Amino acid sequence: MSIKITSFALTLTCIATLLGACATTQPPAATETAAEAELVSTAEPASPEPEVETEYGNFTEEQLYQAIISELGAQRGVVDEAGDSYFDLALETRDLGIIRRAVQFASANNDMNAMLQLGLLWSEIDPTDSQPHLMLSFQFLETGNYQQALSHMARVIELGGEIDFSALAARTGQLDPRTRAVLIDNLRQLTREFSDQQSIRLTLVQLLAQNGEYQEALLEFQLLIQLVDLSPRLVMLKAQILQSAGDADQAIRVMRSGVREFEDDKNLRLGYSQLLIQNEQYEAAQAQFAALMELDPQDWETLFSMALLDMELENYDRAIxxxxxxxxxxxxxxxxxxxxxxxxxxxxxxxxxxAAYREV
Incomplete structure (x- = not known):
């Protein structure tokens, strides 16, 4: 990934950011009278004024030079080296501006190790900012450190930020039940601490279902819909839990009711069709596919599904x-x-x- 940088503008921005005050003390302009001039001419030669040292704010001249070279290198497409350089600068200076810029380069380079280290450094220097915890939570999710991810996700909420906890459930499907149970306990605690956070309870429902605790999942689902309005997504979630629990009839009833309430939602109707097929109710599924075709006459995937169902039902003329x-x-x-x-x-x-086979 390349980072687009306008050479002069960004270099100047970099200098302005890094250099809080690059100032030299200039001697005041002299205004001499004739008498003063005569006095000076008869006086002993004055010793030269000492050179005034340039100040670079909180940065050394070498650090400033390194940052500018990195920006110019990134402009030429050398993003890896720029990222490494900024990472070193961030650790050395512990400056938030440098850290944020280093994070940008680490993200561009997909350097997860750097992202983790920079996020931890950022959260240490500015413990009131939710942004590093948001970044850390997703980095830990990617590396499979779900306990640490959950801890930083909770910290985001504590600091007034927003985060969707369902990102956790999307990654825990293959966990062993014991590990998932620990996460479930932590989520239960978070539902007590942040009772108004619907995504925490939604994630709890999903993990309970993943762990085969279907009745507990349904109980938590009932608490969830007290916080939020029913949606097609929640209808499908409840139906999936019921189907997994072995209550196919109730799952179908839930989906049927949901389709009536959200009749224009294509994904919900498609899910209903698939559930009907799963339970070998092919004629009913065909009716739902027909309704989908009415919503979108050029939905060729649905037409293909209808043809397959016709073939399964031996309605060969219609399938042909x-x-x-x-x-x-x-x-x-x-x-x-x-x-x-x-x-x-x-x-x-x-x-x-x-003839048909030959055309394949």
Whole structure:
């Protein structure tokens, strides 16, 4: 990834940021009278004034030079070296401006180790800023350190920031139950500390379901919908929990009710169709696919699903019509021709089957 930098403007910005005051004391302009001039001429030669040392604010001349060279190097595309240089400067100066710039370079270079170290340094120097904790939480999530991630996520909330805890649930599906149980305990504690944070309780519901604790998940779900309005996402979550718990009929009822309430939501209706197929209610699923096609007549993926269902139900004439349409408009064309061949073969229409197979 490259970082776009306007040479003169950014270099000047860098200097202005790094150099709080680069000032030299200038001698005042002299105004001499004739008498003063005569006095000076008869006086002994004055010793030369000492050189005034240039001040570079809180930075040494070498540090300032290193920052400017790094910026110019980044302008030429040498982002790795610029990132390394700024990382060293951040550790050396412990200056927030330098640290933030080093974070930008570390992010551009996808240097996770640098991001972690810089985030910890940033949070140490400015413990009231939620931003480093937000950054650290996602870095720890990426490295699988979920306990540390959760700790920094909570810190973001404490400092008045905002964060979606469901990012945690998206990564914990493959955890062993014991490790996930520890996270569940911590999330329960956070729901007591931050009772108005809906994403914490949503994440708790998701982790309970991942751990197979379906009844507990449903109880927490009931508490969740007291905080938020029902949404298509929550409808699908509840149905998934019920299906996983072995209550397919109730899952279907929840989805049916949800589709009636959010009738224009395509994802919800698609999820309902898939749930019906999962429970071998193919005719009902076909009706939901038809409703999806009414919402979007050019939804070719849904048309392909309808053709597959027709084939499964041995509605071969309708399946041939739909697969032929897909092949004609070059949507899933090879698969459509293959299934056309298969259908013709099932109907012992061997010449038509061979012709379809040859077009695959």
């Amino acid at each position: 019509e739909r697969f032929t349409q897909l092949a004609r408009i070059d949507q899933r064309a090879d698969e459509a021709r293959y299934y056309l061949g298969y259908i013709h073969e099932q109907r012992e229409e061997f010449d038509a089957a061979i």
